[in-house]
Amino acid sequence: MKPKILIVDDEPDICKALAFLLKREGYSTTTANSGEDAIEKLKAEGFDIVITDIKMGKVDGMAVLEKAKELHPDIAVIMMTAFASIESAVDAMKRGATDYIVKPFHNEEIKITVKKAIEQKKLITENIALKQQISQRMACKDFITNSESMLKILETLEKVIPTKSNIMILGESGTGKGLMAEMIHCNSPRRDKSFISINCSAIPEGLLESELFGYKKGAFTGAVSDKLGLIPLAHEGTLFLDEIGDMPVNLQAKLLKVLETGEVYPLGDTKPKIADVRIISATNVDIENKIREGKFREDLYWRLNVIEIKIPPLRERKDDIEVIAKHFINKFSSEHKKIIKGIDKEAMSLLIAYSWPGNVRELGNVIERAVVLADSDYITVENLPDKLKMLKMVEHTAQPSTLKTYLSDYEKNLIIRLYNAHNRNKEQTAIALGIDLATLYRKLKKYGIEE
Template identity: 40%
Template structure:
């Protein structure tokens, strides 16, 4: 464990010196105080990793120290020391936010054990918070790639839907990014601190799907050797994303319909209902209204799921986004494999924009990855791209001259970028991972005006 900053507060100087010596031998930076008021005057949020405080002290007692520390920095663990431990006192300290209680007299090894536990616990909390912040940032609407009008209109709708706790059905062809939209909804909703759990209904056999969703009691069926909580219970407080919802058996549809109506269900073999608070987001690439007509999908269940419908357009209807997505995937691969491919040649880019991409964004990502695996030049060539998709040999860039083709692309790209950002240069720069000065320079070069980009 790396060195941590520890504050010790105890009116016994000898005990302070002993604890400081033990903890400094472990490599920690320790400061001791015999006056709790002086310690609190010097306590600043973010400056300490752990506080160890006696309870019985003149001036203010340890419980007051605990309250002041937690009021200023709730994330700092506090270990309380007392020679007069009682159950009532321990409960009071723990209720006020103490991490642990240490009873005098104690051995150095016990001090180290309690301190390590407190610091490890705090490290896990920090890592968990950072992970959540990373996820929230990853699924921020600004990080969904594309400047086409059709995508921007969809994202405006998604942003409104995210904050309203209602069922959402996402439709669209395979590979259009339905799970990405579901994650964006979750991480921009009031449920973002709770779990997001995804299940592909078409990838799990019908025989075990009910147990996976609802759980089971021990002995409910052959092989049920222990109680199992289902995914609905695991997602309590958060979001359950059901991908390929059209593959659900009618029996499971009936149970989920009851859950949507009552917010409760019964595990297999259980006689007592389980109540949970879960938002359902579903997705499908099939026509569920036709499935309803055929009788393979319940009509009442369909309408319960389809309160809000979000339809993701196929990539062939978002041609303006293809260069942006390709650049994003190239950057990802460069970072992953330490390569320096700068992009597509004008010929390759023109071919990519003309291709229908039946596998949509997922196919584009895979093709870019495959091209980077075999490309030996600075940019992905048309010859390389043609090994993975059908290209029209007649496809040529708008101008045979590379500089003219590049200029035309940059002008179109800047127009789309600035239009999507309503002329906001800073927002456009963040979206494109560019320096603001670069955007100003290119606007001047091509005679573009910010006023012309405002919708």
């Protein structure tokens, strides 16, 4: 099927020339001599590409771009502009245009630009189809993603999930390691068996041992009856060991024995219990460094880390922020019985600009707060916390008059942005800036950011 192109220009000769050229290249073309006519045609049928002039009458190219994206989100839009208004074309790119061409243009330039847009649209369409396939197969739990890096992880998991292999999930706090562990379990052949989760850093060492392995009546003071441990409880299912890096070394040896033998000895018992368990572990610390320090057993590490999955922090997958924010809006609107339709563009731009040191967990907190505070059916900048509003102040700083002033303003704004992004934590801010703590203190004082 021929790709369909809508050509929009208030100069009929340009429309005819472009239509003639592109038909010869094998495309199906339709022309419109005004923005109004273009919008009517976009409402009536679907197109693969829109090529539109920016400067037109009452309804200009920007309006055509906005309506085209509203009606057909995946459509490719190429802007035509005179040399003097390239700035407008760049602005259009920020609003979702695929590319722009400058008048007067050469035929080869048109052909190359259109071909590139068609290829890009094809890739996007294929990518969306692949994401939908994976999303359908990974439908369990609310692991929502729209980023290429996460898509690759899900593709890897598709190969791993049907197996018995143990998995270690690495990632900063709040990235969704526990959610991923649940998703792995409920898409695996073990889905009908137990998913048992325990946080190794949240339970004292003595209690952690009895929780994991269980105990016999009389094994210690207070053991008034037999208790089945979490490992045997997870038999034929999945055991999720969160914060595995904080597990005491003596318990690591016992866990290794379980993995080697498939048997669990409850405290005070001489008779083992069978434990066919898949272990998914997670940590936000550098396990290999813990091994070097003698705080984590290397033999256990290789048993647990058959497959390693590293979840990128939210700041490295900006494509996920909007889709996750919308998910949280729906979730918290329902929980708090409020009708919130979405988030306005300015507020969304601040969410995307923020570095999210607390990752998805922090984003959920910000959205829940905004839902509760919202006075209208859309979340606005006013509903966001001060650390995000500060980004808006930085964006609107007056333009400097000299290079020296520009660099100074840029440095000041960068420090303000990162300082607030890291909740005014000086050590984290210094690391993010790549400077030592003493230098940061001097600059905070220099710019009057903190007395």
